[in-house]
Amino acid sequence: MNGKCVRLAQGNFAKSTIYNSNPVEVAKDFAKQGAQSLHIVDLDGAKSGFPVNLETVLAIVKSVNIPLQVGGGIRLYDQAQKYLENGIEKIILSTVAIEDPKLLERLLEEFGSYRVTVSVDIDDGQVATRGWMKKNTKTVPGLVSFLKKVGITSVIVTDISKDGLLKGPNFDLAKEFINEGFKTVVAGGVSSLGDLEKLNKLGAFGAIIGKAMYEGKVDLREAQERVAYKNNLAKRIIPCLDVKNGRVVKGIRFSDLCDAGDPVELGKRYCELGADELIFLDIAATLENRKTLCELVSKIAKEINIPFTVGGGISTFEDIKNLLNAGADKVSIGSAAVKNPNFVKEAAEYFGSQCIVISVDAKRQNEGWKIYIKGGSEKTDIDAIEFSKQMEKLGAGELLVNSLDRDGTREGFDLELLESITDSVNIPVIASSGAGSMQDFLAVFQKTNVDAALGASIFHYQEVNIMELKKFLSNNNLPIRV
Amino acid sequence: MIAIIDYKAGNIASVKNALERLGRACVVTSEPKEILSADGVIFPGQGRAGAAMSNLRKTGIDKIIPQITKPFLGICLGMQLLGSTSAEDKTECLEIFQGVCRKFPPTLKTPHLGWNKVELTGESSLTTGIQNGAYFYFVHSYYVDPVRSPRRKNCCAIFTRYQSELTTESCRDNDTMSLSRPKPTSNGVDVAEAQIVGKTSYGFDFPSIMQKGNFFAVQFHPEKSGEQGLRLLNNFCELCI
Numbered sequence: 027m028n029g030k031c032v033r034l035a036q037g038n039f040a041k042s043t044i045y046n047s048n049p050v051e052v053a054k055d056f057a058k059q060g061a062q063s064l065h066i067v068d069l070d071g072a073k074s075g076f077p078v079n080l081e082t083v084l085a086i087v088k089s090v091n092i093p094l095q096v097g098g099g100i101r102l103y104d105q106a107q108k109y110l111e112n113g114i115e116k117i118i119l120s121t122v123a124i125e126d127p128k129l130l131e132r133l134l135e136e137f138g139s140y141r142v143t144v145s146v147d148i149d150d151g152q153v154a155t156r157g158w159m160k161k162n163t164k165t166v167p168g169l170v171s172f173l174k175k176v177g178i179t180s181v182i183v184t185d186i187s188k189d190g191l192l193k194g195p196n197f198d199l200a201k202e203f204i205n206e207g208f209k210t211v212v213a214g215g216v217s218s219l220g221d222l223e224k225l226n227k228l229g230a231f232g233a234i235i236g237k238a239m240y241e242g243k244v245d246l247r248e249a250q251e252r253v254a255y256k257n258n259l260a261k262r263i264i265p266c267l268d269v270k271n272g273r274v275v276k277g278i279r280f281s282d283l284c285d286a287g288d289p290v291e292l293g294k295r296y297c298e299l300g301a302d303e304l305i306f307l308d309i310a311a312t313l314e315n316r317k318t319l320c321e322l323v324s325k326i327a328k329e330i331n332i333p334f335t336v337g338g339g340i341s342t343f344e345d346i347k348n349l350l351n352a353g354a355d356k357v358s359i360g361s362a363a364v365k366n367p368n369f370v371k372e373a374a375e376y377f378g379s380q381c382i383v384i385s386v387d388a389k390r391q392n393e394g395w396k397i398y399i400k401g402g403s404e405k406t407d408i409d410a411i412e413f414s415k416q417m418e419k420l421g422a423g424e425l426l427v428n429s430l431d432r433d434g435t436r437e438g439f440d441l442e443l444l445e446s447i448t449d450s451v452n453i454p455v456i457a458s459s460g461a462g463s464m465q466d467f468l469a470v471f472q473k474t475n476v477d478a479a480l481g482a483s484i485f486h487y488q489e490v491n492i493m494e495l496k497k498f499l500s501n502n503n504l505p506i507r508v
Numbered sequence: 509m510i511a512i513i514d515y516k517a518g519n520i521a522s523v524k525n526a527l528e529r530l531g532r533a534c535v536v537t538s539e540p541k542e543i544l545s546a547d548g549v550i551f552p553g554q555g556r557a558g559a560a561m562s563n564l565r566k567t568g569i570d571k572i573i574p575q576i577t578k579p580f581l582g583i584c585l586g587m588q589l590l591g592s593t594s595a596e597d598k599t600e601c602l603e604i605f606q607g608v609c610r611k612f613p614p615t616l617k618t619p620h621l622g623w624n625k626v627e628l629t630g631e632s633s634l635t636t637g638i639q640n641g642a643y644f645y646f647v648h649s650y651y652v653d654p655v656r657s658p659r660r661k662n663c664c665a666i667f668t669r670y671q672s673e674l675t676t677e678s679c680r681d682n683d684t685m686s687l688s689r690p691k692p693t694s695n696g697v698d699v700a701e702a703q704i705v706g707k708t709s710y711g712f713d714f715p716s717i718m719q720k721g722n723f724f725a726v727q728f729h730p731e732k733s734g735e736q737g738l739r740l741l742n743n744f745c746e747l748c749i
Contacts, residue, residue, distance in 0.1 A: 205614055226712050229613025256709035258625040328525050333732045353521040378555040380619050380647040423619055454621045507623045507643040
């Protein structure tokens with residue numbers, strides 16, 4: 027405000043405190059303390075309806091090396107463009123998002139939803155705009171559905187009545203947006219490590235700390251160590267063994283194994299090599315050999331102490347029960363899930379989501395992918411992305427995504443398919459089909475959000491050694507259990 | 509003999525297989541007598557908290573567990589049921605520990621599934637020889653938030669009953685194993701909190717190994733966690749004399 031760093035109390039322009047008269051120096055100092063990005067508000071701009079401190083903002087861009095987001099007074103296309111083309115990572119829109127949906131749509135189309143954030147200012151359950159001076163009649167639920175419809179994915183939510191008081195943010199308000207799937211940054215009243223911890227556990231994407239920083243109530247380093255987002259979950263490598271009448275098929279070449287067709291011996295070998303999980307697929311699933319399969323599963327369970335999934339022809343409750351009782355950790359359901367989605371729901375409710383893996387067999391068609399059944403031999407009219415979402419809703423615990431276009435080609439995983447699916451669901455996804463080299467595994471983990479990658483012949487023919495693959499991925503900074 | 513409590517919740521075969529691999533005698537049972545006379549008790553679990561608790565109540569095992577004075581190990585859901593309440597099916601649990609079970613927020617992929625690191629934050633005989641930051645296998649959608657929140661007024665009574673067992677023979681055996689038993693205060697209310705022995709980061713830190721006296725609990729599946737898992741189970745078995 028007026029080229030200086032200030033804080034207001036409850037949005038009142040008359041109650042401002044000047045903390046520092048040189049915003050560029052303040053920005054540099056915050057960056058030095060370890061801030062990962064800076065949130066700048068042009069208060070004069072917010073009040074007057076056009077950017078006022080633009081020169082100051084652009085001076086900050088030149089002096090710090092961390093991403094910046096800027097809001098305040100951006101109401102016209104040219105103003106937004108000026109920021110976005112001059113080094114600002116994201117712009118924050120408030121008033122205009124509500125008063126000019128057409129502009130919002132245009133910006134989203136040209137710059138993408140990643141670079142446009144909507145700041146939602148709430149006062150007493152109502153949406154406030156114009157520098158918080160004019161109360162808009164829009165309510166929170168109305169705004170949520172509007173923003174979802176235009177395609178906004180990230181929001182900053184401020185409860186004005188909490189702002190500048192250092193008494194904690196409005197957690198319930200934050201939840202309303204988080205639970206609707208928005209990347210939600212919470213502002214207003216965030217004043218302690220406890221607040222930050224609670225917000226992180228609610229699933230907030232971030233928090234904006236203003237006054238508490240200026241007054242030294244929150245130590246950034248401590249916050250990052252103790253309460254920031256942290257995840258040590260490893261990416262999994264899963265060999266898949268095709269089994270027929272209790273024997274492994276697809277000539278596996280381990281010269282030192284006496285019996286290369288014994289699933290138990292092979293499973294043990296892969297365990298020793300560091301496989302994170304195993305999948306056994308019964309490729310000749312018939313009623314007669316169900317019993318053989320169960321006997322095999324119970325032998326495997328006695329010898330192997332990592333999790334394993336069994337799939338192939340599973341279509342009844344009895345199938346699942348027998349396999350789990352024999353010691354399988356999970357079952358993979360294919361055609362039966364497509365023909366009778368309700369089966370998935372009932373199975374998940376009865377056995378628990380954690381043991382229900384759904385096999386998604388997809389093949390490219392025009393702009394999208396269609397689901398195939400019966401081992402890829404029969405086409406359906408079901409969209410693969412919609413199917414994945416439906417399975418998640420019905421209680422599937424994990425998706426095993428097979429690309430029929432890539433299967434057996436060794437051209438690498440179908441990154442586009444996998445990205446589309448991981449973007450649409452919030453359960454773990456196993457990438458399958460197409461692995462031909464270690465680079466392919468690296469690519470699928472770096473470029474998509476899959477949790478595990480499966481290989482069959484690439485491991486069986488010893489073209490890639492699992493232990494070496496895991497070292498390679500770990501050396502490339504992926505979280506891997508080595 | 510180690511008793512594996514069978515209450516129709518999940519994959520008991522794996523736990524039994526792992527103990528057999530370690531050469532430990534075990535029995536899968538839901539008989540109170542067998543549970544109380546065993547040298548140690550494993551409480552595995554999968555599936556939903558509501559159904560599991562109602563099975564425990566039907567068989568009366570809910571009343572047996574607080575009386576156990578021998579080493580006790582809750583696994584996965586078996587850990588969660590030792591807390592006060594669970595958000596899953598809004599279930600009242602056994603309240604051996606303080607703590608409530610919450611669902612992971614919608615922004616994290618759920619279930620939390622796969623191998624994750626366990627950072628050791630406290631001493632325990634359960635983790636002897638296990639490296640800090642070792643990987644264990646997890647599958648769960650709820651986690652224990654170790655907050656102090658007495659759920660019911662009669663929780664003191666439960667603790668008193670549990671404390672009264674401290675005077676039995678078996679308890680002295682436990683003491684020689686130097687487990688840090690909670691000490692009752694003069695009014696009989698247990699003030700000792702469960703200790704967080706290990707924590708894991710999935711979005712944030714949650715307790716993955718807890719201990720309160722003879723009650724141990726792990727959120728991961730040691731029976732599915734390769735060599736490290738077997739070592740942990742072996743450590744537990746070593747305590748069961």
